[in-house]
Amino acid sequence: MRQDLGGIWEAVRGVEPGSPESVPLWENVTLPHCVNAVDGVHPDLNYYQGPSWYRTRLKVSNPYENGRTLLHFEGAGQKTSVFVYTTEVKTHVGGYDEWTADITEAVEAFKKTDICRELFNGEVPVSIRTDNSRDLEMIPSDLSDFNIYGGLYRYVNLVYAPALSIEKVFAFAEVDKTGKNARLQVKARFYNPDQVSSAEAEVKLLDQMGRIVRKERLKVNIEGGSLSLTDWRLKNPLIWSTDRPVLYTVEVSIHSSNGEYKHAEKVGFRHFEFIEKGPFMLNGKRLLLKGTHRHEDHAGVAAAMTEDMIRTEMKMMKDMGVNFIRLGHYQQSRIALDLCDSLGILVWEEIPWCRGGLGGDVYKEQARRMLTNMIEQHYNHPSIIIWGLGNENDWPGDFSQFDKEKIRAFMKELNDFSHKLDNSRKTAIRRCDFCSDIVDVYSPSIWAGWYRGVYTEYKKVSEAEFKKYKHFLHVEWGGDSHARRHSENPDNALMKVQAAGEADERAGDASLYGGSTRVSKDGDWSESYICNLVDWHLKEQETMPWLTGTAQWPFKDFSTPVRPDNPVPYMNQKGVVERDFTKKEVFYVYQSYWTDKPMAHIYGHSWPVRWGEAGEDKMIKVYSNCDEAELFLNGKSQGVKKRNSQDFPAAGLRWNLKFIAGENHVRVVARKGKVTVEDSIRFQYQTAKWSAPARMTLTKIEDKDGIQTFEAKIVDENNVPCLDARNWVRFSLAGDGELIEHQGTSWGSSFLQMYNGRAIIRVKSTKGGYVVVAKSEGIPTVSINL
Template sequence: MSGKEEKHLPLMKFILWTFLTTIWSVSSFAQDTGRKLISLNDQWEFHKENGTTEKVNLPHTWNDKDVLDDEPGYYRGLGIYKRKLVLDESAKGKDIYLVFNGVAQEAEVLVNGKSAAKHIGSYTRFIVPITSFLNYKEDIIEVRANNRFNEDILPLTADFTFFGGIYRHVSLLITNSVHFSQKENGSAGVFITTPQVSSATAKVQVKSTIENTSGTAKKVQIQTILFNAQGKEISSQISALNMLSGGNSTLVQDLNNIKQPELWSPENPYLYRVVTKIIDPKTKLVLDQVSNPLGFRWFKFDANEGFFLNDKPLKLIGASRHQDYENLGNATPDALQIRDIELLKQMGGNFLRVAHYPQDPMILEACDRLGILASVEIPVVNTITESEAFTANCLNMQVEMIKQNFNHPSIIIWAYMNEVLLRTKFANDKPRQQIYFDHVRELAQKLDDLTRKEDPSRYTLLVNHGAWDIYNKVGLTKIPMIVGWNLYSGWYSGTPADFGKFLDRHHKELADKPMLVTEYGADADPRIRSFSPVRFDKSVEYGIYFNQIYLNEMLKRPFVSGGMAWNLADFNSETREETMPHINNKGLLTIGRVPKDTYFLYKAYLLDKPYLKITSAQWKDRTGVADSASLFSTQPLQVATNLKSAELFLNGKSLGAKEAVDHICSWQVPFADGLNQLRVVSATHSDQEDINFQLQPYRFTDGLSFKSMNVLLGSKRFYMDEKEHQLWMPDQPYRKGSWGWIGGEPYKGTNNRITYGSDKNILETDNDPIYQTQQVGIQQFKMDVPDGEYELSLYFAELVGGISKESLAYNLDNTHKKEVEENRIFSVAINGSAFLTHTNLAKDFGYTTAIRKKTRLTVQNGKGITIDFTPIEGKPVLNALQLRKVY
């Protein structure tokens, strides 16, 4: 297949000064381009419907804060933006447009109170002609943006947040009356294809649509020039064109016989530049000009042998990406967006799934520049609406996506559905459900047909979740050129061992269909660690284990064209609760783009240069109980590497060399109290980290000074409270001379999916993991501490009951048991003195609400601390405990 490259608007942005003449005088635009593109990101006033007015700059969203609070839901409604636009008389005679790169999700643009345009869809560019509405004195631009739920607008539901606002850049575009058409679905009207590419020769075809808005016919010339990366002209063509008054014309130009083109690839992302000009033949002035990237490459997907680029096999490994960022929502600055692609490249990735919607133009620009292959899709997610309006919006968004991104050499796939049968409607009415399935299939066929017509040079992709039978039965695996599978065996359902079996089934039963693993992943909360990781404990260690299995299975099967980790970075999903409410933690990076251990694992798998990295980058502060009466605590340590082996040193002493297993070397490290200096070495490379360790005594009489401890009841995981710099460790049964619980058992949840604690949002805290596990039926907690003054805090939360919420559709075996609410009334005494009396957590404080009760006590006569829990009705619980020695 040949490739194509996209035209999008120039990146140069300029502050709009008060008068246009001033803008022109300071502009550094080359004066022969014929057009000017000027930023309009400043000086906006904004208010929600019936809300107060504030001054804002773009990009902007009104949901950057309310999606993170404890109140379910977020503002989905109308937001109104206004700004002044003062243009000089000299702007008359020009064609003037507003260019919006992204407004969520219904937009109406008014100029001086009159509606100039409406647009549907959050994720694609639209261009509004405003010339006829201007008074050239003090014009008022108003944008009415609405992110309300609308059953006719995709997406309907999804595992991400539908932020509102003008969240991408807005520009003023000024052109001459003869210009490249601004009516081509938000594109710049120039479309480039490479009908023939080989290492010996190539051909380029440029299709331009030109518009004449003047009242007279025009004779113009269209010149297209191909430049190499060094700015040398390689080929050019000039054509004459007669333009009717008020008419559009389309011109096709061929640049043939390009000798020995430099080929574009991830290893060598060589970019040519195609400059297309409209020239006045009399004055030789340039009336309009656009520039596009061009990469010469060809590619194919094979159902047996995988993906080939420029006739060479290439396993596509990378990640999907969401566009939001920590505390910013999706109003993300340019530099942070570009950094995402740089981080993907540094990881060794060669593919980006732009999911689940078209993203800012600079994302694909970065992919072109850095050598990242890409797919782009529209957000038909989970379900559809069976209406003509919904279908029309889907088809229109697909056309906008294709035309606006047409000229990017990085794009090799257009996609149009994701897990569309995840929420199957009419489950209790099978005949009606079959009609729904027929409509889903018909929509998929229309989108696929449309895509192949608009761009026959790229592949089509439809993405399914792991429900093999239903997608085959409905017929969705037969429509696209590539079948994508989102597979979470070992997370949402099943075990990791099921993953390889699924891949083999596809190869056997859909032998003619190339496949991609378009999603896979396991939540890894960077604050949570475990030495015995299990499904749904949210530990980084389980994430490492999960990704090792998936990478191994994909890499050893040639027929698997590639795999995209879900996700490049953590992202906002307002309906999620779990350990970090409203955040999906499957990212290889945090939502603030700090690498997790899983990111380092991918570098070990993918980089072609030697790599050695002590992981646990965010676990530089540890705690643990000493081994017996020793003055150290033995804990595992992992090193990610693509080398055969490595040797670890602790404070200068060798702990031996270890062979790498699935790109991980592991040691049992005896950490001492205080600073521990680690250094891992190979023949040519090394890495080092300092670990601060807070050692807890095995017995309080062992001579190790006791300062404080934080204990999670019913837990096998460690937790780092980053804000208060506190380290929490798992509990233990009571041991004489030490500490621990007596009686009871760990809380096991209320459904078959989760056997580890609770995944509910704990209200009034950011430290949900402290409260999400507990010991149920606890009788005592004893600490045989030496005499002294202590501060003791007990942590509680009622995990059973509260508002019944719809379970996430993604949890495929989420078979809830009905929660049986029981009165839980108990009393607590400390060293024989009443502390809490007849406490009813649900009634007194509320369900799933963080409760902390602190006291100060004097320990004397060698009695230590004994906490008694007396049941009055139901079983007592304790979620966590904190003890600090004052003196």
């Protein structure tokens, strides 16, 4: 029996109470909850790293005689201690794996006290301390390009179990290349603190309709805690694939004098192979891995993503055409893995040994423990094909000594240990060349057109790297884009950058200051440029038959402490969508290459004003997977274009047109077989030239459902909008409204760079009045009074 404890809790951070019950300044929260829900993107403060406390009262009523009462944590950051009243029950180190605290004895002892009866009316007070303080002997390193969050940011469950229960089921499902001959091995580990010696077990295999495929009942002797139950041979199972992710259910039940306990796991029969010096094969056929990355991070909640949020995110990935994901850079929620299984997304999951170097014995033991937990807890997922052992382990900084040989020795230990725990999956690391020969699959650093070189070098550089390694897989590529910023000349930065013949990211390349000329520093960070970069990469991947696949970095913008100077401070803006799921234009570039369902998208839905000379030819691009498309400008057909993926940009679906001054309406009708899809946009075309920024305007542009949206614009001395202005703007509010800020988005940040001379902010209003203020250095401050 399992109960989600997501109801009302109380939380406080930054204190160490003598007793968890003695602090008066608690706030009501619901779980999951992250103590860094908003401060991770606060433009003026470092995000909080320290202790936090949570408390609640539980009505404990275990239905099993001699049963066990457990608290199950799906993840909590980063060191966690559990108390029943003032009795410490368990401490756990590690922010990303699952773990359990048995509170049975502590609960029973507390129930016998007068305090329980007189002060708590029979309820049991539970307090939990979390701590995300910096600790060099913990992974991940604080040098990592993501926040080390604190709090109960994944679900917590109250579990009742009989004296003998099942702790873990290991279900190994495999099938040969033909798909005809399958094997299912089932093992179980039991939770048996009372040392029950004998029981009866039943194993069932159910198909996707819930019908029994096979079952077996057997008597078992419970001694070592783990036991092999079945080893079945099966004929012609339905195969799990990325297009048709068929899942079976393995159900194990244990019967003893203490009661019955059931445990179910999903499994899938599939066969995969990385061909040496060749492509990736799934079920005997080549599959190009079309991948992305994921951090557990979201606007307004940080790591505390709800199940609905996670489901929305994973479905958006699948809708974009993703069939592969690298979970960066830590074990992630069981919810995400379950969705990868059911949606058909292959997975590289890794432990958070990320940057900084190598610590001592405590550090190493945590890495071993996290590797063990990750593999054991996610062993049954058919989606997982790779266990990641590290990321950017060539990056020093945490320790006075950076010894490559010691790092190699520990990487080899982890590699051997991973194969011992699970020899059915591959191991991999990204960006640590001096360890590339240790793991099964290696991903070097390739950032063509962003941190090094130009994007047209991508294929040449990738092929050169491919030849160095037995199994090559390219994860992490792309570039940052400031959502809503667009450019009439997006590739201008490439004129400043020399073709380098190499594309690796090096120390300091992520900085916006100093060093060599590079697009990441000297480009415009427009959505327009990133669309071209991605477009080029994807059209090249279609002509690389040896390629296993790639994973762009990342799917969604996320918070990071090491990028304070980005256009949205403390945000890594390389996402395909913003931190709140708002799609950027580049989402549709991927969709046009990776999906079959007919779609068409005109570039520029978030580009309200274009500019140029009167009568000048301007390009309209349509991203579509359809065979052909017809474009209309202001109601007049501009002709039909045929799609050709090798005709860059936009696979040939581009038109050079002359806009009229003022409003223009563009519509596309695309056809794929007998299916027709349409898209349209409206925008203003500005021919007036602007001079230096002189003034700012502030206008309310929307009022909907109690939320008002305000837009600040930069204009010159003649009130002509400065459409290339990137001024920093700071919004503030006085009065009865509430500024919606610290979201890490282009619309929910009170301090950010403008996009095309404008920026928006939203306000949650009350019945009273308020004043919104916009400030920009060197420009007169403006306000609006409502």
